[in-house]
Amino acid sequence: MRKLVLAISMLAFAGSAAFADPIQERQALMKERGKLAGQLSKVVKGEEDFDAGAVLTTLKALQANAEKFDAEKLFPAGSDQGDTTAAPKIWEDMAGFKAAEDKFLANTKEAVASPPGDVDGLKAQLNTLGGDCGACHQSYRIKKG
Amino acid sequence: MAWLKKLSGAVIVLGGAAAAAGWALSAPVRFDAGAIAQLGPGDAAKGKRIFYAGGCTSCHSKPGAQGDARLQLAGGLELKTPFGTFVPPNISQDRKDGIGAWSEEDFANAMLKGVSPSGEHLYPAFPYASYARMKPADIADLYAFMKTLPAVAGKAPDHKLSFPFTIRRGIGLWKLLYLSPEPVIALPDGTPDKVLAGRYLVEGPGHCGECHTPRDFAAGVKKGEWLAGSVAAEGTGVVPNITPDGKSIKDWSEADIANYLETGFTPDFDSVGGAMVEVQKNMAQLTADDRAAIAAYLKAVPPHPNGYPAHKPAS
Incomplete structure (x- = not known):
């Protein structure tokens, strides 16, 4: 038993150590999110055939990604410094930042609950989700060159 | 000291003339009726x-x-x-x-x-x-x-x-x-209509250069660095270089640019951000031909290095 507890805590430690840096962790989540959106976009653009099962799997992955996005944990005070494009406004308006993220999470849940039946349905959902990306990046990300 | 008197007299006359010229030159100019009739x-x-x-x-x-x-x-x-x-x-x-x-x-x-x-x-x-x-x-x-x-x-x-x-x-x-x-960019005879249409949209109504081009000491757009990107007029960020040398869109195809303007997604599925979010919503309302024209023009403009200083991340 002791061994098991030790093993679990070591695993947990290793897991957190892999992403000890919140900047890297949040960037990894964002990259994954982009990749998932990209898979949906390929279907919308007609580069891949519409497969309802595959689309639903991707939408579920997007929801799981959104659920992992803990703003407090990923954007601790001081993490506006370093190699990041996070805008200072995140810390000035944490409530607004969280609301923007919550909106994305809610929209992924809605998409999973009523998955699209065809390309047009998917296109509408991707527009909504893409709009959420833009709405947040409009205020809370800053290009630094 | 007669010469000094003369000189100061000349300076006053010249200064007065310059001021008068400046006043005349700075007068608002409206259209004449003929132009309006057009x-x-x-x-x-x-x-x-x-x-x-x-x-x-x-x-x-x-x-x-x-x-x-x-x-x-x-x-x-x-x-x-x-x-x-x-x-x-x-x-x-x-x-x-x-x-x-x-x-x-x-x-x-x-x-x-x-x-x-x-x-x-x-x-x-x-x-x-x-x-x-x-x-x-x-x-x-x-x-x-x-x-x-x-x-x-x-x-x-x-x-x-x-x-x-x-x-x-x-x-x-x-x-x-x-x-x-x-036009800002002179295009040679025989330039495809698509590129010319894009030039009109970008340089005219689209006013892309207002944010994407650095400005000189008098806040005029530096036409020699057209679309090279700029330190943002608002806040602390930059507006990206969108010439063919711009890091952000160098590897984008014309179709990628048009798709970005339509959907807000970059080719690697990052999303539009900052002030461009509102712009992209407008671009999404244009026709596919208009977006393709803009993309064709952006591929035809002279390349420039970034019009803003390199970012040094604090470590």
Whole structure:
């Protein structure tokens, strides 16, 4: 038993150590999110055939990604410094930042609950989700060159 | 000391002449009646496209407006720049607080000459330095479309600028340097129509260069670094280099650029951000041909290194 507890805590430690840096962790989540959106976009653009099962799997992955996005944990005070494009406004308006993220999470849940039946349905959902990306990046990300 | 007297006399005369010339040169210039007659009656349906190409709603709708509220052009956004805070005015059809009482001639003078109905210079935060390149027929169509938009009561607050930018007359001299209907990028004979159409959209109504090009000491766009990117006029960020040498879009195909303008997704599925979010919403309203034309033009402009300093991440 002791061994098991030790093993679990070591695993947990290793897991957190892999992403000890919140900047890297949040960037990894964002990259994954982009990749998932990209898979949906390929279907919308007609580069891949519409497969309802595959689309639903991707939408579920997007929801799981959104659920992992803990703003407090990923954007601790001081993490506006370093190699990041996070805008200072995140810390000035944490409530607004969280609301923007919550909106994305809610929209992924809605998409999973009523998955699209065809390309047009998917296109509408991707527009909504893409709009959420833009709405947040409009205020809370800053290009630094 | 007769020579000194003469000299000072000459200086006074010269100085007076310079001041008089400056005063004359800085006078607001309106169109003559002949040019206005060329406008003709506009077509509101066509004007809708120009409205979105021109991005009017990005600055003139109430801050944060979504959906149909973006057509309520009450103004009030605050653009915080080094010159002070510019507040885009109410350009809704309200006759008292907006531009509902403006004639087509008043509208054309504002768009193409930067002159208000009362004959004052408008601040070039309103991008008439780009709009000056627009076709009169498009101005007429835009005027007709804006007539279909709602009247919204309430004046937007005044600009809050610091001296000497409070003196509007000075803008007259600025216009002599920077206001011209000529295209920025001369394209050779035989340039495909698609590229020419893109040039018109980007350099004219789209006014892309206003943010994407660095400015000189007098806040004029540096045409020699056209679209090379710039330190943002607002806040601390940068506006990316969108010439073929720009790191952000160097590897994008024309189809990638057009798709970004339509969907807001970059080829690697990052999303549009910052002030471009509002712009992209407008670009999504254009036709696929218009977006393809913009993309073709962006591939045809001269490449430039970034118009902003490299970012050094704090470590």
